[in-house]
Amino acid sequence: MPIPRLAPLLYAFLSASLTAGIAQSQDRPVALIGATIMPVSCAPIKNGTVLLQAGKIKAVGANVAVPANARRIDVRGKVIIPGLIDAESSLFLSAEELNTAGAADRDVLDGVDLFDDASAKVLARGVTTVYLSPGRRGSITGVGAVVKLRATDAIATDPKPGYARVLKSRSALKATLGLSTNNRSSSLERLASYEALRSTFKGAQQYADSFARYDRALKRYELELKLPAEPVDDGSGDDPFGGGGQAPAGPQKPTKPRPVPSQEILVKALKREIPVRIEAHRADDIMNALRLADEFGFKLILERATDGQMVAAEIARRKVPVIWGPALMNGAPQLDSVDHSARSAGSLARAGVRLAIVTDGVTGLSSRFVLENAGAAAGYGLSVGDALRAVTLGAAEILGVGDRVGSLEIGKDADLVVLSAGPWDPRSRVEQVWIDGEAVRGGK
Amino acid sequence: MERRCEVGSEALGVKRWALRLCTIAAVALLGATESHCQTLVIRADTVIPVSGPAFKFGIVVVRDGKIESVGQRAVVWPGARVIHAAVAMPGLVDPHSYLGCQNETDEPVDAITPDLRACDAFDSQAPLLRKAVAAGVTAVGIAPGNGNVIAGQMSAMRLGSTPQILSGYAAQKFSVSLDAANVQRNPTSRAGAVALARAALGGARRGQSVSSSRQTALLVGEFPTRLSERTGALKLVLDGRVPAFMHAPESVDAEVALQLADEFHLKPVLLHAGESVRVADMVKSHGATVVVGPLKFEDKDRTLESPGRLARAGVKVAFCTDAPLTDPGSLRMTAHLAVKYGMPADAAIRAITLNGAEALGLGARTGSLDKGKDADLLLLSGDPLDLTSRVVAVISGGRVVYEAGKQ
Numbered sequence: 001m002p003i004p005r006l007a008p009l010l011y012a013f014l015s016a017s018l019t020a021g022i023a024q025s026q027d028r029p030v031a032l033i034g035a036t037i038m039p040v041s042c043a044p045i046k047n048g049t050v051l052l053q054a055g056k057i058k059a060v061g062a063n064v065a066v067p068a069n070a071r072r073i074d075v076r077g078k079v080i081i082p083g084l085i086d087a088e089s090s091l092f093l094s095a096e097e098l099n100t101a102g103a104a105d106r107d108v109l110d111g112v113d114l115f116d117d118a119s120a121k122v123l124a125r126g127v128t129t130v131y132l133s134p135g136r137r138g139s140i141t142g143v144g145a146v147v148k149l150r151a152t153d154a155i156a157t158d159p160k161p162g163y164a165r166v167l168k169s170r171s172a173l174k175a176t177l178g179l180s181t182n183n184r185s186s187s188l189e190r191l192a193s194y195e196a197l198r199s200t201f202k203g204a205q206q207y208a209d210s211f212a213r214y215d216r217a218l219k220r221y222e223l224e225l226k227l228p229a230e231p232v233d234d235g236s237g238d239d240p241f242g243g244g245g246q247a248p249a250g251p252q253k254p255t256k257p258r259p260v261p262s263q264e265i266l267v268k269a270l271k272r273e274i275p276v277r278i279e280a281h282r283a284d285d286i287m288n289a290l291r292l293a294d295e296f297g298f299k300l301i302l303e304r305a306t307d308g309q310m311v312a313a314e315i316a317r318r319k320v321p322v323i324w325g326p327a328l329m330n331g332a333p334q335l336d337s338v339d340h341s342a343r344s345a346g347s348l349a350r351a352g353v354r355l356a357i358v359t360d361g362v363t364g365l366s367s368r369f370v371l372e373n374a375g376a377a378a379g380y381g382l383s384v385g386d387a388l389r390a391v392t393l394g395a396a397e398i399l400g401v402g403d404r405v406g407s408l409e410i411g412k413d414a415d416l417v418v419l420s421a422g423p424w425d426p427r428s429r430v431e432q433v434w435i436d437g438e439a440v441r442g443g444k
Numbered sequence: 445m446e447r448r449c450e451v452g453s454e455a456l457g458v459k460r461w462a463l464r465l466c467t468i469a470a471v472a473l474l475g476a477t478e479s480h481c482q483t484l485v486i487r488a489d490t491v492i493p494v495s496g497p498a499f500k501f502g503i504v505v506v507r508d509g510k511i512e513s514v515g516q517r518a519v520v521w522p523g524a525r526v527i528h529a530a531v532a533m534p535g536l537v538d539p540h541s542y543l544g545c546q547n548e549t550d551e552p553v554d555a556i557t558p559d560l561r562a563c564d565a566f567d568s569q570a571p572l573l574r575k576a577v578a579a580g581v582t583a584v585g586i587a588p589g590n591g592n593v594i595a596g597q598m599s600a601m602r603l604g605s606t607p608q609i610l611s612g613y614a615a616q617k618f619s620v621s622l623d624a625a626n627v628q629r630n631p632t633s634r635a636g637a638v639a640l641a642r643a644a645l646g647g648a649r650r651g652q653s654v655s656s657s658r659q660t661a662l663l664v665g666e667f668p669t670r671l672s673e674r675t676g677a678l679k680l681v682l683d684g685r686v687p688a689f690m691h692a693p694e695s696v697d698a699e700v701a702l703q704l705a706d707e708f709h710l711k712p713v714l715l716h717a718g719e720s721v722r723v724a725d726m727v728k729s730h731g732a733t734v735v736v737g738p739l740k741f742e743d744k745d746r747t748l749e750s751p752g753r754l755a756r757a758g759v760k761v762a763f764c765t766d767a768p769l770t771d772p773g774s775l776r777m778t779a780h781l782a783v784k785y786g787m788p789a790d791a792a793i794r795a796i797t798l799n800g801a802e803a804l805g806l807g808a809r810t811g812s813l814d815k816g817k818d819a820d821l822l823l824l825s826g827d828p829l830d831l832t833s834r835v836v837a838v839i840s841g842g843r844v845v846y847e848a849g850k851q
Contacts, residue, residue: 375831
C-alpha cells in the first residue's frame, strides 16, 4: 500500500516547505522609503529610509542600502515616528478592577480582559505599547505590567490569544500618598497615609531581615551539629535513682519564616529590582515620597506630582522621573488636582525632570489621544521635543523597556507609525502602524 | 490731539523724515490726551477674522475697547503699544459652562424656574476663571444645570481681570430630556417634561404662571411681583428676543425641542446635541445652532465625528466646555479633535468664536475681528488648531488681560 505510506511523507514535506516559506516571508526585509523620520533618539532625518527585518529595526537613515529582496514601500511626503506609548492606561481593565482595594501581590495581569475591542481603536491612532496600572484605592494597590498591542484579526492562529502581548510583567509597584477620599482630606488622614506606607516598607525590611537571621541561625545550627556533644552536669549523677534528669540539650534547628507573596514583592522593591510608582499630588506628599525613597532606597517614580513645580529641584536632584498628566482636567473638579496646572510639565522639564505624559483616562479609549495630550502640554510651555519624547522614548525608559521600544534605533523592536503630516499638524492622519515589523494598520 | 501718520509701505523711504516729525510732535502732545486704555497695534503673520477669509501680514488696531481697524495697510499710532504674534484671531467664546456658579444654580424642588439668573450666583474670584482667560476665552455663557425643565436664565460674561456682565439674561435654559425627570417631583418622564414646558410657555403667553411645585404655586399666589418675574422672563423667550438653550443629549430630545420651538416661536439653540446629527435636516430647516461638547478623550468615535457631520450637513455648530466639568481651556482641544474626526477647519474655528457668540446673542459685539466690535482677541504662536501653539496674549474689551511670561 504505497499511497498511505507516502501520505505522511508528503504531508511532512509540504508542511516543512510551508513553514520555511512563512519563515522566509517573516525574514523578508521591509523598507519604508522617502519619509521624514523622527527617531526621537536623534534629530529628524529628511528623505530617510527605515529597514525592518525579523521584527526589529535593521537600519534607519538617509543612505540606507536596501537589499534586493526587500519589500519596498513608498512613504515619500510622510512622517514616521516611533510607536506611541501610554505609561498609564485603563485599557483591558474594568472600572471594578481599578476601584477595589489591592495589595502588593495583586498583579494587574490577573484581572485584565485581553479581548477589549477598544484596543483596536487605540492601535489605530498609533499607540503600540501601554502600561496597565492597578487602581488607586489604598496605600499599596498592586503591580502593573507593560503590554504591546496586537492586531485583532490575527489572533485565531496564535497559541496565546488576546489583543496584547506582555512585554514586561510585574514591572512596577503602585502606591499612593495623601489622596483624598470623596474630595475630603485632612492633615491627620495624610499623616496616616504616610505612616501606613512607611510601616509597610519597614515591615518588608523586617521580613527580609527575618530571612537573613534565619540563614545565619541555620549556618550556626549546622556548625553546632558537627561539634561533639558535651556532657551536661546538671547534678543528676548525685541522685542514686537517676530520675528526672533532662537529656543533654542539643542545637535547636531554627524554623524557617513562612514566605509571604506580598512581602516578597516589597522586598524586590527595596532591592530596587522593581520601581515604586507613588501617586502624590500635594507638595508635602511629594516631599514625603522623596523622603521614603531616601530612607528605604527604592527606585521611586512619581505619578501626577500635581504640585511638582513647587519642589522641582528636589525631584530633579534625586533623578526621580514623573508620570505627568493629563494636560487638561477632565471630570468634576477633584480636591487632589485643585492646583493642577498644564504649565507644570514645562516647569518640570526645564528643571531637568524626566517625564512621561499620560492621559489618566477613565477608560481605555483615552489612550488613543496620548499624542494630542502631549501636544496640549506643549501649548502650555513644554518644548515639542520633550512632548514627543514623553510619549515615546522617555515613557519607555521610565517603564523599564527602553531597550526594546520608544525610538527608531537599530536593534529595537520595529514599532512605528506612518503619519500623513507632522505629529502636531491637526490635519495629520495615521496611515500605517507597524508592531514588531508587521503592518497592523495599512502598509499592506 | 494725537497725530496719526499713515505710511504706505512703498512710500516709506521718501516719507521717513515726515514720519519722524510726526512722531516727535505726537509724543510731545501725548501728555495732553490720556486715552481710557492704551491703544494697541497688533501685528500678526496671519489674521483670522472668522467673518471673512484669513489673510497674511495683517494689522489690527484696538482703541477705546473696540476694534478700530483690521487690514493689511500699515498704520502708525504714536503712543500705541505694539504686540507681535504669529496668529491673531477673535477671543474664544464658550457659550455654555458653569464657571463660577457650579452647583449654585439648581432648584430641583420646582421644575419651572425661569426667573433664576446664573450671574446672581457668579463668583468672580473663582480660580478657574483665570484658566479660561489664559486659554484665550474672553466671553462665556454661564448656565443653571440640566435638571429643570425650564431651568433659568443664562448670563453672558466678559472674562478679564475683573469679569463683567455682558448680559444678565442672555438665554433661557430648557431641558426636555430625561435629565429633567426626577422621582422627587414632577416631571418623571419626557412626556411629562414636555407637558410642563408647554403649560409654562402657554401660561406665560396668557400672563399666568405655572409651577410644578405646590409650595411655589402657593407662593406665587401670595406675591404678585414674583408672578410677573416668572412670566416676564418667559415672555422674552416667546418673542424670540432671547434664545432658548435646549439641553438635548439624545436625538429624540432634539426633535421634541424643535417641535416646542415651532409651537411657541422660540429661537432654539440645541445644547449638548451631538446626537441631533441623526435629525440634521430638521435642525437645519429650523436654522438652529447646535452647541456640542466638550469632546473628551473617552468619547466614542461616533461622538467625535458628530460635529464634522453636522457641519457638513450645513448646521451651525458651536463648541462649549461645560467647565468646570472639563478644563475651561479645552475649547481648542475640542476643535482639534473635531477636525481630526472630519470637521472642516474653518467650521471648527467658527465653532469656538462667532457661532458661540451668536448663540448667546452677542454676535454683534464679539466673536470676529470686525471694525466696531469689542476688542476681544487671542494671539497665538501658531495655527489655533495646532495644540502646540502657545497663547501669546489675550485681549478682552481692549485690555491685555493675559500675557505669556508675565503671570
